[in-house]
Amino acid sequence: DAKTTQPTSMDCAEGRAANLPCNHSTISGNEYVYWYRQIHSQGPQYIIHGLKNNETNEMASLIITEDRKSSTLILPHATLRDTAVYYCIRSGGGADGLTFGKGTHLIIQP
Amino acid sequence: GAVVSQHPSWVICKSGTSVKIECRSLDFQATTMFWYRQFPKQSLMLMATSNEGSKATYEQGVEKDKFLINHASLTLSTLTVTSAHPEDSSFYICSASKQAGTEAFFGQGTRLTVV
Numbered sequence: 001d002a003k004t005t006q007p008t009s010m011d012c013a014e015g016r017a018a019n020l021p022c023n024h025s026t027i028s029g030n031e032y033v034y035w036y037r038q039i040h041s042q043g044p045q046y047i048i049h050g051l052k053n054n055e056t057n058e059m060a061s062l063i064i065t066e067d068r069k070s071s072t073l074i075l076p077h078a079t080l081r082d083t084a085v086y087y088c089i090r091s092g093g094g095a096d097g098l099t100f101g102k103g104t105h106l107i108i109q110p
Numbered sequence: 111g112a113v114v115s116q117h118p119s120w121v122i123c124k125s126g127t128s129v130k131i132e133c134r135s136l137d138f139q140a141t142t143m144f145w146y147r148q149f150p151k152q153s154l155m156l157m158a159t160s161n162e163g164s165k166a167t168y169e170q171g172v173e174k175d176k177f178l179i180n181h182a183s184l185t186l187s188t189l190t191v192t193s194a195h196p197e198d199s200s201f202y203i204c205s206a207s208k209q210a211g212t213e214a215f216f217g218q219g220t221r222l223t224v225v
Contacts, residue, residue, distance in 0.1 A: 034213065043116075043203045043216035044154070087153075095210035097144040097156035097169075 003027075004088045009105040018075040020104050022088030025069040031092050033064060035073045037084040038103070044087065047073065083108045112138050114206050116217030123194055123224055131189045131220045133160075133204030139184035140206035144214070145177075148201040160187040160204075194224040 005023040012018040024033060034049040048055055048062045050071070055062045061074040075082055087103040113136040123129045133143055141162045146154040158179055159167040166179035176198075178190040187206075191198055201221055205214040 036214075036216075038154075041201070041219070041221070043114075043205075043219045044214075046213045046215060049213055091211075095142050095159075097146070097159055098154075098205075098214060099156070100146075100153040102153050 003090050003099070004101055006086070006088055006101065006104045008102065009107065011107050011109055012075075012078050014080060014108050014110050015077055018078040018082065018106060018108070020073040020075075020086050020088075020106060021070065022073070023070045024088070024090055027068055027090055028092065031090045033062065033068075033071050034089045034091050034098070035060070035062065035086060036089065036098075037082075037086045037106075039081075039084045044100075047086075049091075078106075078108045080108050080110060082106065112136075112206075112208055112215045114204065114215045114217045116202075116204055116220050118220060119218060120221040121223070123222070125195055125224055126193055128190055128192045129194055129222060131191075131202055131204075131222075133187045133189070133206070133217050135185045135206045135215075138206075138208045140187075140208070141184060142210065143181060143187040143204055143206045145179065145187075145189050146203045146205070148203060148219075154203060160189075162187075191222065194222070196224045198222065199224045 035047040036044040038044045050062045064071045085103040117132045143160040145157045148154045160181040162181045168174045181187040203219040205216045
């Protein structure tokens with residue numbers, strides 16, 4: 001059980017912002033929200049993570065709602081190379097492996 | 111970031127033979143590494159947790175005698191698929207974190223095809 005819900009697929013035009021939603025309504029107080037992406041036939045790539053506050057790095061921004069029941073990953077200027085499956089994962093911060101759901105297949109259209 | 115490297119990237123083996131896959135953390139030490147398996151059009155499934163200097167912990171349904179894991183040093187874990195069969199054909203991926211509970215870095219994966 002991935003314990004997160006994401007749309008199966010999304011399209012976005014190249015150069016536009018891609019906003020990927022994730023629902024994690026049963027998240028615990030000590031669980032972080034992590035985002036990874038997997039380009040076809042490669043290992044997953046870490047993107048960003050957060051606990052309560054919004055976060056931004058060179059790849060993306062993460063917006064977490066105040067009640068922490070959902071979040072949105074934002075790729076500010078999507079390129080064709082951002083086409084991938086994006087996984088939203090809850091993790092308690094311990095030394096455990098990750099539980100992957102089905103993710104969102106983001107397709108960037110030229 | 112950090113670099114995790116797997117070798118080989120792909121391998122084809124005959125049914126009944128064994129195959130070893132290496133996972134290395136190149137610029138950090140990892141007391142714990144994880145092994146995942148991914149079948150076509152499916153998500154990653156955690157197979158086992160590899161612990162340096164001790165026995166691996168396997169997820170339910172994963173045969174420990176078939177998937178041998180050795181974590182002999184802080185930078186190397188190996189997964190050996192013993193007596194491989196066509197149904198073991200899959201994409202095997204490892205991961206490691208610089209510290210427990212922090213972001214995981216993944217290897218590029220190993221595509222195993224058993225013929």
